[in-house]
Amino acid sequence: MRILVSIDDTDTMKMDGVEVRGTGELAGLIIKAIEKQGWGRCAPITRHQLLIHPDIAYTSHNSAMCFAADINKSFLKPLIDFASDFLARESAPDADPGLCVAVTERISRPGWLIGFGYMAKNIVLTKEKAYDLAQRLDIHLSEHGGTGQGVIGALAGAGLRLGGNDGRFKGKLKIKAENDMITAGEICSQGKVDMVKCLEEGIVLQDDDVVRLGDHIKPVWLYGKSVLLVYPLKEEVTNRACWQTYSKSQLRDF
Amino acid sequence: MWRITDKEQREFSGGKEDWAVVARIAENCREFKVDDEDEMVADEPISCYNCRFRRWTSDSFICCK
Numbered sequence: 001m002r003i004l005v006s007i008d009d010t011d012t013m014k015m016d017g018v019e020v021r022g023t024g025e026l027a028g029l030i031i032k033a034i035e036k037q038g039w040g041r042c043a044p045i046t047r048h049q050l051l052i053h054p055d056i057a058y059t060s061h062n063s064a065m066c067f068a069a070d071i072n073k074s075f076l077k078p079l080i081d082f083a084s085d086f087l088a089r090e091s092a093p094d095a096d097p098g099l100c101v102a103v104t105e106r107i108s109r110p111g112w113l114i115g116f117g118y119m120a121k122n123i124v125l126t127k128e129k130a131y132d133l134a135q136r137l138d139i140h141l142s143e144h145g146g147t148g149q150g151v152i153g154a155l156a157g158a159g160l161r162l163g164g165n166d167g168r169f170k171g172k173l174k175i176k177a178e179n180d181m182i183t184a185g186e187i188c189s190q191g192k193v194d195m196v197k198c199l200e201e202g203i204v205l206q207d208d209d210v211v212r213l214g215d216h217i218k219p220v221w222l223y224g225k226s227v228l229l230v231y232p233l234k235e236e237v238t239n240r241a242c243w244q245t246y247s248k249s250q251l252r253d254f
Numbered sequence: 255m256w257r258i259t260d261k262e263q264r265e266f267s268g269g270k271e272d273w274a275v276v277a278r279i280a281e282n283c284r285e286f287k288v289d290d291e292d293e294m295v296a297d298e299p300i301s302c303y304n305c306r307f308r309r310w311t312s313d314s315f316i317c318c319k
Contacts, residue, residue: 168292248295
């Protein structure tokens with residue numbers, strides 16, 4: 001079965017001399033444990049930006065982290081138990097961690113979950129709303145310390161991942177290329193990008209289109225795919241590559 | 255450059271797109287520490303926008319140092 005595992009609000013502001021693991025790092029450690037136990041195979045983590053608002057007690061940026069996993073049904077409970085204990089143990093002492101585990105084929109109203117995700121990007125939501133929706137959709141939602149407000153972001157993260165059109169992938173992608181020049185086809189053949197796309201022109205690059213790689217190669221989650229975004233280069237910049245990968249600042253809104 | 259909020263925190267008055275100014279501030283800041291790669295948004299590595307001690311607000315960010 002395919003599941004979505006989403007976590008939020010596991011960290012606190014890092015101060016001098018105190019190293020606090022970020023939410024993304026904890027999600028990565030949960031993946032490692034799942035695969036080490038042989039419970040299943042996990043897909044890469046996506047980061048989903050939620051609303052920044054004075055009434056929300058986020059740490060510094062209010063984002064949720066989510067990944068999909070294909071597991072045997074019998075491992076669902078052990079996985080939830082493990083992730084719950086792990087968050088309770090490894091989250092920062094002042095954090096308000098939340099865990100969501102959704103079995104995708106059991107979600108009777110996917111639109112409700114996706115809608116919740118987009119609401120969490122635009123309005124202030126409550127824990128009660130999150131628990132109510134999770135119960136209606138048979139989704140595991142639990143809190144593991146502090147106020148437990150992280151359940152809102154955790155549920156929203158699952159909805160946004162399920163929707164397929166929000167967030168950017170955690171970590172930088174390493175793509176092998178000579179002189180940082182590579183064709184779109186070669187990028188996709190390396191396995192971590194499904195599509196190279198230019199949003200400005202509204203086109204998907206052809207296999208033989210040449211891309212110049214920047215130093216920050218990070219796909220986004222669009223159309224339910226891993227999409228590497230590029231923008232058109234002016235001809236005089238290079239006589240070979242016509243496209244350049246997005247920079248950090250260009251990726252900020254994803 | 256900074257305004258003091260109701261909670262007496264320092265909020266940057268230049269908003270979220272003042273790339274050159276926050277790079278200059280961070281270059282001269284002894285407290286600057288780079289955040290996780292996933293939370294970096296400025297192309298200049300040393301920038302308040304990439305600092306682990308910034309807390310985003312609706313319009314800008316608060317410097318927590």
